[in-house]
Amino acid sequence: MTTENKALIVIDVQRGFDKPVWGPRNNPGAEANIKALVDAYQERGLPIVLVHHDSVKPGSSLRPGQEGNHFKPELDGVRADLVFGKKVNSAFHGDVDLDGWLKTRGITSFVLAGIQTNFCCETTARVGGNLGYDVTFALDATFTFDLAGPDGSVLTADELSKATATNLHGGGFATVTSTKEILGRL
Template sequence: MPADKTPVLLPIDMQKAFDGPPWPRRWNSALDGNGLALLDAWRRRGLPIIHVRHDSVAPGSTLRPGMPGHAFRDGFAPREGEPLVAKSVNAAFIGTELDLMLRRLRATSVVAFGLSTDMCVSTTVRVGANLGYRMILVADACDCFDLPDGRGGSIPAETVQAVHLATLGFEFAAVATTAAVLAGLADRAPGTPG
């Protein structure tokens, strides 16, 4: 768990589109419960949260504004005073004010989770690390999909997850569980930033 006084929680693309076609099978049934536990812990302690939403510009995308899937998953919409970053590419730092927002908070640690591990979560974590932030990836609050292997077969989502966690943990982030992150917050008094 980050030692600085303002570890920022970054929920990435927690949107309804990922629950159905054309998206393939997902594997992590604990995604929503773990993500909501993180949000609750941050809110009780008055720690900063910056929500990320994908606003697709691709015609027909289930993540395009106005489509039902564009909406946040139940319980994941920003509350009053919680900022939102809207992106149209994989990395939440590209074409947004996320870096500026983090610098204004004097944040050095970013705790990220969301959908999907190998796409927007991975890209955001990589760019964040390149910008100098200490990135913490909450593995069991992420999820990903079965992917085509390019040879007519499929790579199971569990394998996709394992490989991307290994890559990110080796070079770009500290990989943690929800329980470990929550335990790291346990000594913080609710309602205080540090």
């Protein structure tokens, strides 16, 4: 794995996701793994992209101007090469042309980490894969929350993460791996 053309994209690591309204979450070690990836990329001078969700829903803790819209402490002091907001799931449909930004820098692959595993992270990985990027999905550097389906049954956050890993791997959108594996290849 060459690192010159591999960026780290960190999705929606925002304080608003600490609110109890989201319900039970998985992977309590996600923030530590996100920080480990950010620190490693920063130490090596590799490109880091930070994305934040700017909710348009009234009352959302992720709305701009709310404390919950701010990044979590694990991202304090990060030297990011690009920071931007989005109002939908995919970072490729945000306030910046991420595809254009990556291509003008010759970046052909990226590692993805952040919140929520099965929404913004999975969607960004799928779109990235569709656009031809070599996507590495750091599953243990993501987390999500339990979620009810249309019939009222609930899938746990762990079940949703497993489904995301299966979708991305089985669909050929991304290589799903661990933070330790990624750091070992840097």
